[in-house]
Amino acid sequence: MPDPILELDGVGKHFGGVVVLQDVSFHVARGARHALIGPNGAGKTTLFNVISGVFPPDEGTVKLNGRDLAGVPSRRRIAMGMARSFQNIRLMPHLSVVENVMLGQHARQGLLGQLKPVGLLPQARERRAALDLLDAFGLDAYPGQVVANLPYGIRKKIEVVRALMAEPELLLLDEPAAGLNPTETAALRDFLMEVSARGVTLLVVEHDMPFVNSLCEHVTVMNFGRLIYDGTAAGVREDEAVLEAYLGHRRKGATNAA
Amino acid sequence: MSGYLSGVIAILGINVIFAYGIFVTAAAGQLNLGGAGFQAIGAYGAAILSLEFGLGIWAAIAAATVIGGLIGFLIAFPILRTRGVYMVLATFAFAQVVVGIVLNSNYLGGSMGLIMSDYIETGAIIWATLGVILFVFYLMSTPMGLAMRAVHDDEPVADLMGVNNRAVQVAAFALGGAITGLSGALYAYYFGFVEVQYFNALLSIFVLLYVLIGGTQTAWGPLVGAGFFTLIPEALRMGEDWRFLIFGVLIVAMMILRPEGIVTRDAVDRIRARLSPRARDA
Ligand SMILES: Nc1ncnc2c1ncn2[C@@H]1O[C@H](COP(=O)(O)OP(=O)(O)OP(=O)(O)O)[C@@H](O)[C@H]1O
Ligand SMILES: [Mg+2]
Numbered sequence: 441m442p443d444p445i446l447e448l449d450g451v452g453k454h455f456g457g458v459v460v461l462q463d464v465s466f467h468v469a470r471g472a473r474h475a476l477i478g479p480n481g482a483g484k485t486t487l488f489n490v491i492s493g494v495f496p497p498d499e500g501t502v503k504l505n506g507r508d509l510a511g512v513p514s515r516r517r518i519a520m521g522m523a524r525s526f527q528n529i530r531l532m533p534h535l536s537v538v539e540n541v542m543l544g545q546h547a548r549q550g551l552l553g554q555l556k557p558v559g560l561l562p563q564a565r566e567r568r569a570a571l572d573l574l575d576a577f578g579l580d581a582y583p584g585q586v587v588a589n590l591p592y593g594i595r596k597k598i599e600v601v602r603a604l605m606a607e608p609e610l611l612l613l614d615e616p617a618a619g620l621n622p623t624e625t626a627a628l629r630d631f632l633m634e635v636s637a638r639g640v641t642l643l644v645v646e647h648d649m650p651f652v653n654s655l656c657e658h659v660t661v662m663n664f665g666r667l668i669y670d671g672t673a674a675g676v677r678e679d680e681a682v683l684e685a686y687l688g689h690r691r692k693g694a695t696n697a698a
Numbered sequence: 699m700s701g702y703l704s705g706v707i708a709i710l711g712i713n714v715i716f717a718y719g720i721f722v723t724a725a726a727g728q729l730n731l732g733g734a735g736f737q738a739i740g741a742y743g744a745a746i747l748s749l750e751f752g753l754g755i756w757a758a759i760a761a762a763t764v765i766g767g768l769i770g771f772l773i774a775f776p777i778l779r780t781r782g783v784y785m786v787l788a789t790f791a792f793a794q795v796v797v798g799i800v801l802n803s804n805y806l807g808g809s810m811g812l813i814m815s816d817y818i819e820t821g822a823i824i825w826a827t828l829g830v831i832l833f834v835f836y837l838m839s840t841p842m843g844l845a846m847r848a849v850h851d852d853e854p855v856a857d858l859m860g861v862n863n864r865a866v867q868v869a870a871f872a873l874g875g876a877i878t879g880l881s882g883a884l885y886a887y888y889f890g891f892v893e894v895q896y897f898n899a900l901l902s903i904f905v906l907l908y909v910l911i912g913g914t915q916t917a918w919g920p921l922v923g924a925g926f927f928t929l930i931p932e933a934l935r936m937g938e939d940w941r942f943l944i945f946g947v948l949i950v951a952m953m954i955l956r957p958e959g960i961v962t963r964d965a966v967d968r969i970r971a972r973l974s975p976r977a978r979d980a
Contacts, residue, residue, distance in 0.1 A: 492858055518860045532851035534915050534963060535844070542841070543848050547860030549841050559839030566841070586963050606859075 445470040445610050445641050452499035460486045462665045473642045475652045478662035484645045485527055488612050492524050493517050519547040523608035525599045527615050531587045538583040541570040544605025593624045613644045617651045629655050708820045708888050710928045711827035712881050717908040717920035718834050719878030724914045726870035727850035731786045733905040735793025736875050738897035740766045740882025745812045745892050755816050759883040766879015767872045774871035793902055800894040811893035818887040838917045911952050913959020922961050
């Protein structure tokens with residue numbers, strides 16, 4: 441892989457005595473649509489938290505664009521080109537849709553920009569940019585509404601738009617399709633294809649395999665905090681270790697019988 | 699303007715400014731139950747600067763505002779080390795310490811208070827109140843105001859969005875201290891004396907109630923809350939015995955009927971939509 445945007449090297453993390461990540465190493469290629477899958481509790485969300493700096497790894501390094509992120513505060517990482525969404529929607533409940541999306545611009549605004557009365561200027565550039573992005577993803581019906589009252593699928597998408605508003609090079613999405621119906625899932629896939637076409641690298645945690653197969657060309661699989669597969673999406677279906685991780689109970693039954 | 703009306707308007711203005719001082723920290727997610735302490739700092743600051751240092755009225759008021767801001771800035775660091783209910787207690791303790799210092803200081807007049815040598819009229823308070831209202835509406839319309847509300851709603855996510863939570867919280871405390879200090883300085887100059895008994899725990903509780911019941915989601919909240927709580931007791935003055943009871947019942951009713959405050963985002967949106975049906979599309 442000649443030009444990785446994200447490099448994980450020997451990442452380990454434990455909470456008390458529980459080892460949640462162990463020696464996780466893989467690269468995400470610039471411009472890739474890369475999936476990170478694995479059974480519940482495999483450590484996928486924990487790995488996202490390490491990458492975005494919610495907590496530091498106990499071992500190993502995380503590099504973004506070749507730069508070691510050790511010691512870089514979590515709030516500085518969005519300005520370095522990394523934005524994320526959350527497994528459980530984390531929009532600001534008391535802010536309107538457009539205000540939530542405008543929050544995604546925060547890291548790009550200087551001190552002077554922080555003091556511009558955007559809310560009093562209906563035509564402010566900041567507001568227009570947020571409205572345009574909402575528009576581009578078919579969410580133009582809701583800008584003034586308070587987020588808490590909107591349907592789940594809409595909020596899920598708004599979270600992705602908020603992350604995009606930061607103009608990231610790398611977008612980390614934690615189960616973006618969870619809780620969506622098949623129509624919404626298909627729409628999300630098209631939406632992410634479009635995001636990808638804009639040059640944004642995607643690292644997507646997802647359980648919905650048809651969704652993963654139709655979106656991502658590269659798949660990394662984790663189980664019990666370890667990496668068990670890292671390769672093409674086509675190869676994952678034939679991989680022994682992956683089959684065992686997902687269908688392990690059958691194997692175990694067979695072993696017991698033997 | 700009758701003397702009575704002019705007096706009510708002056709108190710209303712001082713309470714509205716006071717409430718905005720508490721609001722700016724509450725908007726960023728911190729409850730300040732030490733409002734009376736910050737107001738006392740403004741009042742005594744203005745009194746001492748005027749009586750001992752001979753500052754003119756507006757210079758003393760401006761300086762007292764800055765002092766309130768500086769103390770808010772400094773006190774933010776220890777207070778922000780605490781969380782939730784402990785933070786509320788820490789701000790409460792701060793106000794008690796301020797009162798204790800005044801009571802035990804002859805220089806500050808102890809329990810006798812200080813008598814001012816200059817006065818301001820209601821008109822000056824009206825202008826100051828308008829200025830503070832405009833400033834807070836402006837602040838809440840900026841990305842900085844948006845960041846404050848984001849910190850209020852979800853600190854970890856605000857952090858990942860690039861917001862410096864700590865800086866926002868400290869700035870909110872400093873600004874709150876300054877605005878509250880301003881209300882104290884105006885109080886001193888309007889009433890012509892400062893007396894520490896006025897800056898008691900009940901005052902801190904009342905101003906926080908103005909803000910919480912008015913609503914912390916928009917800058918309308920403190921205006922409506924302080925207006926409601928200043929004018930209703932005046933209107934109820936006829937039955938002096940029943941006044942506090944009716945007042946208490948009103949508070950409980952408000953909390954049940956509008957648990958997020960009188961003025962919420964939804965309410966403002968609805969009113970706006972009714973005033974101009976096409977504004978929704980904007
Ligand atoms: N802060 C924490 N403290 C203690 N244990 C934790 C913490 N965060 C995660 N864990 C544990 O780490 C393991 C991995 O959790 P994680 O959320 O990363 O899994 P996941 O792969 O995202 O699972 P899912 O598919 O269910 O979202 C789980 O056993 C979880 O209980
Ligand atoms: Mg998870």
